[in-house]
């Protein structure tokens with residue numbers, strides 16, 4: 758193998774490591790979004806503020822199960838990568854992204870999930886496009902990312918269909934914040 762192809766291969770391996778780290782951080786955050794939502798549901802029920810509909814509770818539990826499965830794929834089925842050094846930050850951010858909107862109401866919560874999953878769908882799409890362009894595309898990685906992406910698309914559509922009311926201006930501002938936060942988190946997690 759020539760020096761040039763060795764250097765190129767090392768650079769692709771480094772790139773893959775970055776991408777897997779960023780998505781692993783995202784899937785960790787996703788698990789904690791639903792844990793945050795469950796915590797908010799518990800608080801709401803404790804103070805008997807609003808009773809959650811069984812549909813919302815089912816949604817949270819079902820999505821939590823899928824996000825745990827995604828995390829398991831990253832931790833056990835994909836090539837080894839260095840995890841983000843600031844995983845606790847992504848856990849905290851994920852928790853608040855589920856906790857705050859769930860406290861504010863079901864419509865806020867479903868809209869937040871819609872925004873998050875819309876972002877994640879695009880994120881996986883970009884990653885798969887990048888990986889496909891490599892000289893030796895890692896099909897084991899691409900297949901699994903695509904599988905996760907399909908689940909996220911389903912999550913997005915389901916959340917959108919469960920929104921009972923139109924989005925208010927504060928909700929839209931929150932949606933922008935969630936998008937900007939997700940984008941910043943991915944950029945940072947690629948490196949640390």
Ligand SMILES: [Fe+2]
Nearest residue numbers: 784787824827
């Ligand atoms: Fe996921």
Ligand SMILES: [Fe+2]
Nearest residue numbers: 874908909912
């Ligand atoms: Fe998801």
